[in-house]
Amino acid sequence: MNFFSEPLTLMTFFPLVGVLILLLIPSDRKNALRWTALITSLVTFGISLWVLTMFRSANPDLQLVAKYDWITVAGWNIQYHLGVDGLSILLVLLTTFLTPISILSTWTAVEERVKDFMIFFTLLEVGMIGVFLAQDLFLFYIFWEFTLVPMYFLIGIWGGPRRIYAAIKFFLYTMAGSILMLLAILWLGIQGGTFSVPDLITQGGIPADIQWWLFLAFTAAFAIKVPMWPLHSWLPDAHVEAPTAGSVILAGVLLKMGTYGFLRFNIPLFPEATLKAAPWIALFATIGIIYGAAVSYAQSDVKKLVAYSSVSHLGFVMLGMFALNAQGISGGILQMINHGLSTGALFLLVGMIYEQTHTREIKVYGGLWKITPVYGSIMLIVALSSMGLPGLNGFVGEFTILLGAFGSEAIGSPWYAGISAAGVIMAAIYILFMFQRMFLGPQGEIVEEVKKHGHALRDLNWREIVTVVPLLIFIFWIGLYPAPFFDLMAPSVDKLVEALSAAAMAMH
Numbered sequence: 001m002n003f004f005s006e007p008l009t010l011m012t013f014f015p016l017v018g019v020l021i022l023l024l025i026p027s028d029r030k031n032a033l034r035w036t037a038l039i040t041s042l043v044t045f046g047i048s049l050w051v052l053t054m055f056r057s058a059n060p061d062l063q064l065v066a067k068y069d070w071i072t073v074a075g076w077n078i079q080y081h082l083g084v085d086g087l088s089i090l091l092v093l094l095t096t097f098l099t100p101i102s103i104l105s106t107w108t109a110v111e112e113r114v115k116d117f118m119i120f121f122t123l124l125e126v127g128m129i130g131v132f133l134a135q136d137l138f139l140f141y142i143f144w145e146f147t148l149v150p151m152y153f154l155i156g157i158w159g160g161p162r163r164i165y166a167a168i169k170f171f172l173y174t175m176a177g178s179i180l181m182l183l184a185i186l187w188l189g190i191q192g193g194t195f196s197v198p199d200l201i202t203q204g205g206i207p208a209d210i211q212w213w214l215f216l217a218f219t220a221a222f223a224i225k226v227p228m229w230p231l232h233s234w235l236p237d238a239h240v241e242a243p244t245a246g247s248v249i250l251a252g253v254l255l256k257m258g259t260y261g262f263l264r265f266n267i268p269l270f271p272e273a274t275l276k277a278a279p280w281i282a283l284f285a286t287i288g289i290i291y292g293a294a295v296s297y298a299q300s301d302v303k304k305l306v307a308y309s310s311v312s313h314l315g316f317v318m319l320g321m322f323a324l325n326a327q328g329i330s331g332g333i334l335q336m337i338n339h340g341l342s343t344g345a346l347f348l349l350v351g352m353i354y355e356q357t358h359t360r361e362i363k364v365y366g367g368l369w370k371i372t373p374v375y376g377s378i379m380l381i382v383a384l385s386s387m388g389l390p391g392l393n394g395f396v397g398e399f400t401i402l403l404g405a406f407g408s409e410a411i412g413s414p415w416y417a418g419i420s421a422a423g424v425i426m427a428a429i430y431i432l433f434m435f436q437r438m439f440l441g442p443q444g445e446i447v448e449e450v451k452k453h454g455h456a457l458r459d460l461n462w463r464e465i466v467t468v469v470p471l472l473i474f475i476f477w478i479g480l481y482p483a484p485f486f487d488l489m490a491p492s493v494d495k496l497v498e499a500l501s502a503a504a505m506a507m508h
Contacts, residue, residue, distance in 0.1 A: 006066045007054065008082040011047040011096070012129045015040055015122045022119050030114045034107060037118035041100040044125065048096035055089055060491035062135060062198065071138070077194045081136040086492025087263055088132045090333060090485065091256055094340045095128045097470070098252040102245040104467045105348050109244055109355055110158060117158060124150035124249065131257050137185045137195040137265075141178075144221075147254065148174055151246065159241035166234075166241035173234040177221035184217035188269070201268050201499075208272045208507075215273035218266050225258030228281075228318060229288035232311045239307035240360075244351025247303070251310055251347060252340035259317045259336055263329070267321070268496060271503030274324070278410035281322040286416045288315030293426035297433065301360045305434055306346045309386065312423055313339045319420055320401030323411055324500050328404025329493045330486055335397030337485070338478060342386040342394055345471040349379050352464050356457055357446050362437050366444030372459040376439045378468055383435050385475045387427040393478035398424060410500075 018040025025032050055063055062083030071078035084092060103121060110117050127150070130143030148171060156167035189195040192203055206214065224231045235255075239247050267274050292312030299305040317339070320332030353368075353375070354360055369376035385392035388399075405417035438444075450457050460468075478485060 007047065007051050008064050008084060008133050009066050011044060011051055011092075012082065012126060012133060014044050014047055015125045018122045019119055022115060022122065025115065027113075027115045030111070033114045033118050034103070037122055038100055038103045040122055041096070041103055041125065044129075045096040045100055048093050051084065052089065052093065055084065055488070057086065057488045058491060059085075060495040061085065065135075067135075070136075075193075076189070077196075078138045078189075079136045079194075079196055080139060081196055082130075082133040082139075083135045083198075084133055086489035087333065087496070088260065089488055090337050091132045091253075091260055092129060094256070094337055095125065095132065095253050098248060098340060098344055099125045101344070101348070101467055101470060102248045102252075104463065105248065105351060106243070106245045107463060109351060113157065117154070120150040120153050121245065121249075124154070128249075128253050128257070132260060135197050137189060137197060137200075139195075140197075140265075141182060141185055144181075144257065145175075145178060147257070151250065151254065154246040155238060155242045158243040158246070161241075162237070163241045166237040169234045170238040173224050173231070174221075177224040177231075180217040181221035184214045187214065197265065197269070206270065211270040211273040212276065215266055215270040215277060218261065218270075219277075222258040222261035222266065223284075225261070226255060226314050226318065227258070227311065228284050229291050229311060229315070230284075232288070232292075235310065236304050236307040239310075239347075240301065240303050244347060244354070247307075247347040247351070248344045251306075252344040255310060255314060256336045256340065259314065259321065259332070262318070262321055263333070263496075267324070268499060271500050272507055274322075275410055275500070275504055275507065278322045278324055278408075279412050282319055282405070282408075282411040282416045285315040285318035285322070286419050288312065289319070289420050289423035290426065293423050293430060297426070297430040300362055302362050302434060302438070303347070303350050303354075303360045305362070305430065306343060306350060309427065309430070310339070310343055312427065313343065313386075315423070316398055316401050316420065319405050319416060320397075323401070323404040323408035324497070325404050325408055325410070326490075326493055326497050327400050328408060329496065330489055331397050331400030331402075331404055333489050333493070334478070334482065334485055335394075335401060338385075338393040338397045341471050341474050341478075342382060345378075345382040345468055345475070346386060348468055348471075349375070349382060352460065357450055359446060359449075362434060364444050364446040364449070365438040366441050367439070367447070368444075368457075369439040371443075371447065371457050374459045374465065378460070378465075378472065379439065380435065381472060381475065382468075383431045385479070387431045388424050391476075391479050393475045393482075396478055396482045 065083040068080045070080040127147035134140035152171045192200050296305045296308040317332045317335045320328040385394050388394035402417045
């Protein structure tokens, strides 16, 4: 197997080269460790751009496929099968884009056990890319479970005061859902004689009543990961306790593994069960949108506010995807990317001020804009993008989702879209409220607190600005000119919608 003729394999496993080099570097050479991890992640990003140049957006099928027999013992037909299409290309790029940014954000934030941190972080990237490329259910499950391990240690070792509790809760929740998915995967593989997703979709013919149980088993794993209301309670703990880089990757990529799972497996494998479940998923998504926004408003810890806002934003993604039409699904995929950019940037910015003040209590801040004008300006742009201001990325995704949900036959009622639209207004309330209390008005007590420790609050330095600026570029790009992003996914989304229409016809 020639790696250079297998771009997807090279992209997935290249971070392991970095891991090997990190293992050889002595633990006390912290900067060498940081640079090694950063350069590894930048090269991986470069490979993903190379993959993008080879990707033909007009082709709805899987591209750059790597397919080999892997485990063929006792009639088990398990393959090493990677492929990329319009449903996954943007998520792969998001993963390779956010990883170097996250590593750069740890430069001064992570001082303890830097070597271990960088090794876990680099391993995490392998798992995340693998999840988005795997086309064999068994291989997918291995990557899916593998991402749990590095994240567990990142939260459990470098997290906040309640890190052990948060890490174990995160692990147990995700593991519980995954076990049900594993049973469904085994059933599919044994009944269908293959674990290859494209082959299983082509075979079809799963009886409707069995489809329903398989759909629920996959949903258990994916809904916890998203997390959908009411399975979201692990998320605020994990986010608040995770180190900044962990929060960025958790919000930016790991939560998307759940929404992507619905898109890649639930919808195409179980079309009849999907059509049956759509109104229910829409109901839970709508509750999640309103609930997440209401609870965000009540938070006193700014990181917890951003964490709960994720429950609300990912409710939009689920609503769009289960509208089961081209607008809804396209909006859902774009909103996954938007959430990764906006919420990732929010976590980075919260982490930057936390490094100086060691508190996240909103009430102790105030008047920050005067002291840190660059920080305040960037925070304002990101906050407006998160609440969906026209001209910034969040608006395009939310608007397309509401358009899809409003006219969706699968959901069956425009009320879901109508109520969800209130979530956009609620987002404006809690985000502007947070911004106003932290950045405007009289100076908060934290300014004096920091002075007592012998240093004044400083504005962002060049490294912190370099960390956030790439995210800002995409926030404006998607907001002002989203066409290239929609073009990448359109043929694959249309193909998925056609398959659903055929299933709907067959049901009637």
